[in-house]
Amino acid sequence: xxDEVIITGIGGQGIQLMAKTLALAATxxxxxxxxxxxxxxxxxxxxxxASVVVDDEGLRALPILPSTKSVVxxxxxxxAFALGRLVPGGLALVNSSVADPAAIRDAEVIAVPALEIAxxxxxxxxxxxxxxxxxxxxxxxxxxxxLGEAMRELVPPYRAQxxxxxxxxxxxxxxxxxxx
Amino acid sequence: xxAATARQLHDGCAAITESAIAAxxxxxxxxxxxxxxxxxxxxxxxxxxxxxxxxxxESEIEAVNMALGASAAGARAATxxxxxxxxxxxxxxxxxxxxxxxxxxxxxxRNQQDYFQATRGGGWGDYRTLTLAPKDVPEAVEHxxxxxxxxxxxxxxxxxxxxxxxAQTHVSVDVAARDFGPLPAKDWALDGxxxxxxxxxQIWTWAMGKATEPGPGPDGHWRAVAAKFDxxxxxxxxxxxxxADDAETLVVAFGSAALFVEHVVDELRADGHRVGLxxxxxxxxxxxxxxxxxxxxxSRVLVFELNAGQMLDDVRxxxxxxxxxxFIGGVSIHASGLSFGPLLDVGPIRERILEAAA
Amino acid sequence: MTEAAPRLVARDRPDLILGDHxxxxxxxxxxxxxxxxxxxxxxxxxxxxxxxxGHGCYGSFVQIMDVEVLQCLHGRAxxxxxxxxxxxxxxxxxxxxxxxxxxxxxLQEVLHTAARGENVTCVLLNNGVFGDxxxxxxxxxxxxxxxxxSLDGRDPETHGYPIPLAELVASLAGVCYVARGAVSSAGxxxxxxxxxxxxxxxxxxxxxxxxVEILTMCPxxxxxxxxxxxxxxxxxxxxxxxxxxxxxRGQP
Amino acid sequence: xxxxxxxxxxxxCKDCDLCVQACPPKVLEMSAEVNExxxxxxxxxxxxxxxxxxxxxxxxxxxxxxxxDVAPDEPHPPGQAAAPDG
Numbered sequence: 001x002x003d004e005v006i007i008t009g010i011g012g013q014g015i016q017l018m019a020k021t022l023a024l025a026a027t028x029x030x031x032x033x034x035x036x037x038x039x040x041x042x043x044x045x046x047x048x049x050a051s052v053v054v055d056d057e058g059l060r061a062l063p064i065l066p067s068t069k070s071v072v073x074x075x076x077x078x079x080a081f082a083l084g085r086l087v088p089g090g091l092a093l094v095n096s097s098v099a100d101p102a103a104i105r106d107a108e109v110i111a112v113p114a115l116e117i118a119x120x121x122x123x124x125x126x127x128x129x130x131x132x133x134x135x136x137x138x139x140x141x142x143x144x145x146x147l148g149e150a151m152r153e154l155v156p157p158y159r160a161q162x163x164x165x166x167x168x169x170x171x172x173x174x175x176x177x178x179x180x
Numbered sequence: 181x182x183a184a185t186a187r188q189l190h191d192g193c194a195a196i197t198e199s200a201i202a203a204x205x206x207x208x209x210x211x212x213x214x215x216x217x218x219x220x221x222x223x224x225x226x227x228x229x230x231x232x233x234x235x236x237x238e239s240e241i242e243a244v245n246m247a248l249g250a251s252a253a254g255a256r257a258a259t260x261x262x263x264x265x266x267x268x269x270x271x272x273x274x275x276x277x278x279x280x281x282x283x284x285x286x287x288x289x290r291n292q293q294d295y296f297q298a299t300r301g302g303g304w305g306d307y308r309t310l311t312l313a314p315k316d317v318p319e320a321v322e323h324x325x326x327x328x329x330x331x332x333x334x335x336x337x338x339x340x341x342x343x344x345x346x347a348q349t350h351v352s353v354d355v356a357a358r359d360f361g362p363l364p365a366k367d368w369a370l371d372g373x374x375x376x377x378x379x380x381x382q383i384w385t386w387a388m389g390k391a392t393e394p395g396p397g398p399d400g401h402w403r404a405v406a407a408k409f410d411x412x413x414x415x416x417x418x419x420x421x422x423x424a425d426d427a428e429t430l431v432v433a434f435g436s437a438a439l440f441v442e443h444v445v446d447e448l449r450a451d452g453h454r455v456g457l458x459x460x461x462x463x464x465x466x467x468x469x470x471x472x473x474x475x476x477x478x479s480r481v482l483v484f485e486l487n488a489g490q491m492l493d494d495v496r497x498x499x500x501x502x503x504x505x506x507f508i509g510g511v512s513i514h515a516s517g518l519s520f521g522p523l524l525d526v527g528p529i530r531e532r533i534l535e536a537a538a
Numbered sequence: 539m540t541e542a543a544p545r546l547v548a549r550d551r552p553d554l555i556l557g558d559h560x561x562x563x564x565x566x567x568x569x570x571x572x573x574x575x576x577x578x579x580x581x582x583x584x585x586x587x588x589x590x591x592g593h594g595c596y597g598s599f600v601q602i603m604d605v606e607v608l609q610c611l612h613g614r615a616x617x618x619x620x621x622x623x624x625x626x627x628x629x630x631x632x633x634x635x636x637x638x639x640x641x642x643x644x645l646q647e648v649l650h651t652a653a654r655g656e657n658v659t660c661v662l663l664n665n666g667v668f669g670d671x672x673x674x675x676x677x678x679x680x681x682x683x684x685x686x687x688s689l690d691g692r693d694p695e696t697h698g699y700p701i702p703l704a705e706l707v708a709s710l711a712g713v714c715y716v717a718r719g720a721v722s723s724a725g726x727x728x729x730x731x732x733x734x735x736x737x738x739x740x741x742x743x744x745x746x747x748x749x750v751e752i753l754t755m756c757p758x759x760x761x762x763x764x765x766x767x768x769x770x771x772x773x774x775x776x777x778x779x780x781x782x783x784x785x786x787r788g789q790p
Numbered sequence: 791x792x793x794x795x796x797x798x799x800x801x802x803c804k805d806c807d808l809c810v811q812a813c814p815p816k817v818l819e820m821s822a823e824v825n826e827x828x829x830x831x832x833x834x835x836x837x838x839x840x841x842x843x844x845x846x847x848x849x850x851x852x853x854x855x856x857x858x859d860v861a862p863d864e865p866h867p868p869g870q871a872a873a874p875d876g
Contacts, residue, residue, distance in 0.1 A: 010827065020350065023189055027352040030184040035191075035350035038519070046560065057184075059352075062443055063345040063436065066526035075828070098828055115828075158684070158761045211642070212671040212687070221674070224687040228696075236675045236687050236697065239613065239643045544795060544856035548842040551851035561849070563829070564806035568849040724812045724843035757806075765807030 003141050004065055007131075008049045008082040009074025009095070011039060014128035017154060018072075019050030021132060024150035025142040026052075032059035047078035054141050070139065071107075072131050073099045074114075083107075093135050095127060110138070110180075117172050125162060126169030133173025144174045186354045192317045192346040193218030196286065197226050198355040199321045200258055203328035205284070206232035207250035207257035209243040213265050214518050215347035216288035220260075240265040244272040244285075251281045252383050254369025256328055260286030263294035267302065273337050274303020278385035278405055280368075282331035284324070285309075288342045290518050292435060293511070295490035298341050299464040305385075306406045310334070310416055311463040313341040313435040317351045322358070329360035334412055335368075341463060344519035345436045412465060419467035420459045421474055423449060427456030429537045430478040432471070432495050434460050437484055437509075437524060444530045455533060460491070468498030475500040482536050484529060485509040486520055508532040552576055554584065554604040564764030566754025566771075567596045567663050569721040573731035574634070574661065575603060581738055587630045588622055590615040592639030595669040599634065613644025616651035619658040630741060632659040637678040638668040641703050645677065648707065648749075655712025655746040659737045662703055662749065665756035666775055673759030677701045680778040684761055700778055704751040708784040714745035716784040720753035720776060722768035733783065753779060792858070794840020799852040803831035809844035809853065818844060 005022075009015045016037050023035035037050040051068070053061040070091035071082045076099040083104060086092060092107040094100075097115030112134050114127035123129070129151065133144055142150075148167050155163050190198065196219060200208075208227055210220035220236075227234040233250075237243030243259050250257035261269065266287055276283050287294060298311045310330060314320040323340055331338045374380045378392055389395025396404065422442050424430055433441045438459040448455045458474045460467050475481050481504045483492045489507050496505050512523030522528065554575040559568050578584045589605050591597065593612040600609050610618040615633035623631045633640075640648050640662050648660055667685050668674040675685040675692060678700050682691040692700070708716040715737050719730025730752055737748035753775045755767030762770050803825060809832050810818045817837040820830045831852075832844070840857035 013828070020189070023350055023352075027187055027189040028185075032184075032187070032352045033189060033350070034352075035189070036345065037348055038514075039516075062440060062526065063349045064440075064525055066443070115824075212638075212668045212674045214671055217671045217674065221686050225689060238645065238677060544858055546854065547794075547840055547857050548845040548853070548855040550799065550845065550848075550854050555851065558802070558850075563804035563849075564808060565849050568851070569847065572851065721847075724846040727846045763807075764805070765811065767806075768808065768811065 003054045003070070003139055004051070004061075004068045005070045005072060005135065005139075006049060006051045006065060006068045006082040006085060007072040007074065008079045010077055011046045011048045013048065013074045014126070015048045015050055015074055017151075018128040018132045019052050020154055021147055021151045022052050022136070022142065023054075024154060025146040026054045028150060029142055029146055031055065031141075032057060034059055034061045034063070036063040049078065049082060070135070072135055073104070074128065074131065075099055076103065091138065093131060093138065095131055097127065110134075112173065112176055114173070117176060118169050121165075121168040121172040123165035123169040123172070126166045129166045129169035130173035130176070133170035134177045135173075137174040137177040144170050183354060187352040188355070189350050189352055190317070190355070191218060191348050191350045192320050192342060193288065193348075194222045195317050195321050195351075195353050195355055196324050196340070196342075197222035199324035200284070200328065201226060201230045201232070202355060202357040203325040204256045205258050205328060206230070207247060207255045208232070209235040209237045209246040209259050211237050211240050211243050211261065211265060213262050215290065215344045216261050216265065216286070218347055219286055219288055240268040241272070244269040247283055248272055248276055248279075248281060251276070251283050252279070252370050254366045254371065256282075256332070258284040258286065260288060262288060262290050263297055266294065266297060270297075270302035271304070273301060273309060274305055274307055275385055276337040277303070277307035277309070278305055278402065279383050280335040280405065281337070281383065282335050283337040284327045284331050285337055285339045286342060287339055288344075288347045290344060291513060291520055292343065292437065292486040293490070294341070295463060295485070295487060298339055299466070299494075306402060306409070308409045308413070308464050309337060309339050310412055310465070311339040311341050312418075312461060313463050314346060315435055315439045315459065317346055317349055318353055320346050321353060321355055325358045326360065329363070330416065332363050332366075334408060336408070336412075341435060343436050416462060417465040417467040417470065418461035419470040420461055422457040422459070424456030424458055424474055426454055427478055428454040429480045429482060429533065430456050430458050430475055431482045431484055431533060432458045432460070432491070433484040434463060434491060436520075437486055440524060440526060440529055441484055443526055444533060447526070447530060448533065453537065455537070463491070466494040466498065468494070471495065471498045472500050475504065479504060480537055481505045482508045482533060484532070486512055486524055506536050508536050552579055554579065555602055556604050557602045559598045559602055561595050561598065562756075562758045562764070564755055564757045564767045565595065565669075566665065566721045566756070566767065567599075569727055570661070570663055570730070570752045570754055571596070571599050571603065573727060574632070574734055575605070577731060577734045577738055578605065578630075581735070581742070583630045583738070583742070586628060587632065590619045590622065590631065590633045592633070592635035592644065593670070594636035594639055594663070596634060596636060596663055597670070613639055613642070614647055615639070615644065616647040616656070616658070616660055619660070620651055620654070620656045623656060623658050627657070630738065632661060632738070634661050634663065636669070637662065637664040637666060637703075638676045641677040641701050645701070648703070649710070652707045652713050652747045652749065653710045657741055657744055657746055659741050659748045659750070661734070662751040663754050664703070664751055664775070664779065665754045665759060666700075667756055667759035669756045669759045673756070673761070678703065678779075680774050683774055685759065702779060704749060704779070704784055707747075707749045708786055713747045713749070713786055715740045715748040716786065717749075718751040718753070718779055718781050718784065720771060720781055722753065722755060722771040736783075751779070753781075792836055792838045794838045794855065794857040796834055796838060796844060796856070797854045798832055798834065800831040801825050801827075802850045802852045803829055804850055805829040805831065806849060808847045808849065812843045812847040814841055814843055815839055
């Protein structure tokens with residue numbers, strides 16, 4: 001079982017926390033994961049991208065993926081690199097609250113209005129976790145409960161107040177895919 | 181706990197921190213500079229939990245001198261930075277070498293442009309710096325503990341040449357303590373106990389000793405230290421080859437760059453090209469004899485490194501046929517200045533190898 | 539009544555700002571940049587000014603300030619400023635440095651430059667963290683302040699005490715002006731601008747070394763929402779670093 | 791009655807809220823919509839005095855401040871003030 005995903009967007013969207021949650025959930029489940037991130041110098045607003053590769057044993061993967069089976073587009077800005085690496089017919093999960101799904105060609109495009117869903121789930125800052133819940137449900141590498149545990153472990157003490165909202169967002173994201 | 185579930189998700193900085201602690205490192209001093217900052221961050225959180233000390237130094241000059249002091253007092257100590265910060269540490273690295281003090285230095289570099297700085301050094305006097313260059317996080321974990329052993333065994337500063345991909349790539353890795361065998365006690369370490377005995381200890385690069393017990397002095401001492409580095413040069417060189425036995429074209433690359441070349445070698449082999457990889461694992465001592473052997477049958481030796489050509493000098497010096505050597509690397513920097521640029525990617529590397537092998 | 543034509547009373551930024559700085563929401567440093575450039579314009583010294591900039595988030599100002607700039611090594615700005623001013627006394631030389639740059643890496647440089655009475659103006663942007671690396675402890679991190687390298691708050695037992703740079707400089711002869719302002723309120727910005735103006739006026743009069751320390755908000759490095767920067771600054775930094783013009787005990 | 795008004799470059803705003811806090815007559819409020827970067831931005835309501843407090847504290851330089859020497863007869867509509875010409 002191998003999966004690869006590049007998550008792309010702008011600083012402040014929680015892209016690095018999404019990717020780390022996925023990689024940690026896989027690790028806790030006894031799988032091997034590799035996660036790389038590429039962020040600009042600034043803390044906010046600059047390009048933010050992360051790649052996650054998951055395998056059973058003997059994971060051999062490059063920190064800069066030559067190609068990827070799936071992409072999660074949190075924002076259209078800076079998404080050219082990730083979309084350029086998507087294999088033809090690969091999965092493109094798009095945060096349609098901000099990015100335009102129609103702009104993506106030659107892929108299985110799934111639009112998720114993550115911001116609206118996050119607000120509806122009373123988790124306005126957790127659009128990233130809505131997308132992660134949707135992605136994990138599409139790919140079935142790790143389940144939403146494992147993601148919730150990994151997120152709980154990763155959220156630093158000075159942001160613990162967001163854990164409950166993040167969990168609601170994960171569930172809401174998974175629900176969107178199951179309902180579709 | 182099975183091997184699988186013993187694994188933790190660590191980025192290189194965190195994995196190196198756990199590995200250093202497992203090796204008995206109990207002192208670390210550093211100054212924030214990306215991507216080294218992650219190592220300082222992890223050390224400042226984890227080292228006190230392990231009964232150690234982590235200092236936020238006011239600059240790199242003070243950081244390396246704090247570590248020098250801790251080492252002189254017998255602790256397993258470490259420091260680090262990127263090339264820019266290590267430039268401020270050069271004097272102290274020479275001082276450590278000529279004081280015969282062990283220290284592990286982590287260059288969590290921004291790119292491969294510090295090869296000369298690491299292998300030639302910018303300090304004063306005859307000294308060299310044993311330098312290991314891991315290609316990924318698991319190897320960085322191995323090298324970290326090996327370096328603490330080698331530093332103590334040879335009583336010298338040693339270096340790990342990391343990079344942004346190693347610093348920031350998370351992998352599921354199991355960081356267990358490795359045993360490299362016993363080492364002599366550090367009876368040279370300062371703890372005040374020999375005071376007033378007429379044989380009180382002294383650590384000094386000039387090694388002139390005391391009035392009652394003169395030391396070898398600069399001439400004798402520096403020749404002895406130089407001899408030690410010759411011994412290291414003869415015994416500690418390390419390299420690795422990948423599908424190189426029948427290679428017509430041999431690519432030479434170190435660190436993360438070698439990881440990408442491995443992937444390209446597999447692709448090109450699948451297309452029928454007889455291409456292989458030679459990877460220096462120690463940058464100093466450079467594995468010259470291994471390279472000479474590996475290049476005996478190669479008609480092309482292609483050097484791929486992310487700088488303007490530095491390891492190129494060492495490859496030209498030891499390759500079986502100097503005329504076969506060609507440089508296919510280059511300077512390639514991320515827009516932020518803090519990481520590799522677009523040249524470190526499967527596509528461009530493949531093109532440069534094919535073009536040079538045409 | 540006729541429709542009154544609106545009169546422009548405040549421009550968003552001086553022409554000397556050429557583009558976007560890209561810093562975090564609620565950052566105080568762009569406010570310091572704007573008032574400094576406004577002072578250069580108001581004193582009509584833009585064409586004689588040379589800025590010497592250290593390393594930190596404000597480093598992005600080097601690309602957007604329309605003033606001659608030397609991007610120098612971390613901590614070395616006061617020394618470079620000395621060199622420039624000595625060979626070109628007709629210029630107006632200022633440094634712009636963060637607390638990590640001036641009070642950590644370059645403490646020796648600013649103190650010796652002050653003691654030599656160099657006729658330059660040093661500007662310290664003090665937010666108590668290394669913002670550029672993501673919020674790590676510096677020499678001015680106040681007791682109890684949480685940073686990425688003092689997660690449980692600065693504890694004098696292990697991290698020692700913060701260094702009040704302005705007071706240190708004020709104790710040296712050769713110093714003609716030392717003030718500390720804060721950009722955490724509209725009034726604070728206006729008062730800090732007046733301090734900058736006084737410092738530059740002293741330099742123009744050849745009175746010797748001037749320092750303006752400006753407390754700036756860094757919500758990202760302080761683990762607080764952008765909007766809470768001003769309150770955090772007032773409650774934590776201002777408590778350790780009182781505002782105002784400092785008395786100069788070292789008068790020759 | 792507004793004795794002043796502001797123009798707001800909403801695309802530069804990063805939703806830091808400093809202007810809303812600094813505004814003496816409390817006539818600035820954050821929008822519900824977001825700009826291209828995903829940030830909310832300030833909206834001006836009636837009662838602006840043209841005091842420039844918002845311009846002084848804005849780290850992203852989004853405000854231009856104007857004063858009406860003679861107060862306009864009708865209150866200007868809530869929401870973002872159009873940039874006056876001239």
